[in-house]
Amino acid sequence: MSLEYFHVDVFSRTPYGGNSLPVFPDASGLTAEQMLRLTQELRHFEAIFLEPTHQANRVRARVFDAFEELPFAGHPVIGAGATLHATSGCAEPQTWQIELPGKVVSVTTEQAEYGFTGWLDQGTPDFLGMVTERDLFARTFDLRSDDLHPDLPLEIVSTGLRYLILPVKEGALEGARIRNDITDLLHRVNAQFAVLFDAATLEIRHWNNDGLIEDIATGSAAGTIGAYCLKHGLVQGSELFILNQGRFTGRPSTLRVQPVGTHHIVQSVKVGGDVVLIGRGTLQVVP
Structure with a gap:
């Protein structure tokens, strides 16, 4: 079994700035133990694992740091939205529904000269x-x-x-x-x-x-x-x-x-x- 992933930098317009992140666009079938091992192996602060659904622009997601699974995270979700946009082939702005273990959030992404911008609605605090x-x-x-x-x-x-x-x-x-x-x-x-x-x-x-x-x-x-x-x-x-x-x-x-x-x-x-x-x-x- 092989597994594709993308490397993105979030909260920066400059490559190798901001917070780095591996995004796995299709991690279907992986266990939590496997996701944790992969996160530890790649040694980023966090990693996000996506699973497609039957609904357009909607995915399930799990986020891990080097120690455990997180019920929510900011830069991984924004980075995931940008990756989904990059692989979609769509030129116009997109809104993505991200199903996390504890909540569903929306991310709106738009192409930019340097890459993408993303807005994450974190809901009611x-x-x-x-x-x-x-x-x-x-x-x-x-x-x-x-x-x-x-x-x-x-x-x-x-x-x-x-x-x-x-x-x-x-x-x-x-x-x-x-x-x-x-x-x-x-x-x-x-x-x-x-x-x-x-x-x-x-x-x-x-x-x-x-x-x-x-x-x-x-x-x-x-x-x-x-x-x-x-x-x-x-x-x-x-x-x-x-x-x-x-x-x-x-x-x-x-x-x-x-x-x-x-x-x-x-x-x-x-x-x-x-x-x-x-x-x-x-x-x-x-x-």
């Missing part, structure tokens, strides 16, 4: 509560309590993954790091991951919970940031803003974010970005 242990979580990221933004709360927000958002003062991102695995600490407050957010410069940082790998461009986190910004009056409803990430990894990335609704009711969040097709390949041996 869930606000899951404030976290009051500011000193504890500041120390978790090797920061001081006064490095946190004095007027913005620590809050857990989800558009598919539960992120603890830690707003920081301008300049505090440079000194942040995770020294010890924070998984258990996050679970105590009903979060899965954490993201640091500099509201002054609209920049974020996010790591694996063990702190060993920093993510380049995190679409799922960007969705929660969009919802947070609208709720707390940092942006207006339907206002599009640019979120920056990846500077500290040497792959600066641009994420477009557009929350919809009001400060009182956030109806949905869209996250968009550019996608560049790098190449394609065939695995001759499948685990």
Whole structure:
């Protein structure tokens, strides 16, 4: 059995920028164990495996990182939409329905001179509560309590993954790091991951919970940031803003974010970005 895949870079117009991703357009018949092994072998941050359906522009999808399957992810879904568009032969904009294990999302793609643009509608966000242990979580990221933004709360927000958002003062991102695995600490407050957010410069940082790998461009986190910004009056409803990430990894990335609704009711969040097709390949041996 051989298996075709595509290599794309998401949230960048420049090849070998943004967040890299392998997309398997037809992974029918693969088990979760095989998908995890393939993700670990290719050593990207995440990989996405698609299975065609009988409906036009609709596929089932599973996303893995190097450790486990994820119920939702941003840059893999946008990269998958661009890959589907590239292989469809269609010149006009397309909308794709992506069936993930926990939800169905839509991605709208359009051809561009450098590749594609994609917009992912992450749906209605869930606000899951404030976290009051500011000193504890500041120390978790090797920061001081006064490095946190004095007027913005620590809050857990989800558009598919539960992120603890830690707003920081301008300049505090440079000194942040995770020294010890924070998984258990996050679970105590009903979060899965954490993201640091500099509201002054609209920049974020996010790591694996063990702190060993920093993510380049995190679409799922960007969705929660969009919802947070609208709720707390940092942006207006339907206002599009640019979120920056990846500077500290040497792959600066641009994420477009557009929350919809009001400060009182956030109806949905869209996250968009550019996608560049790098190449394609065939695995001759499948685990």
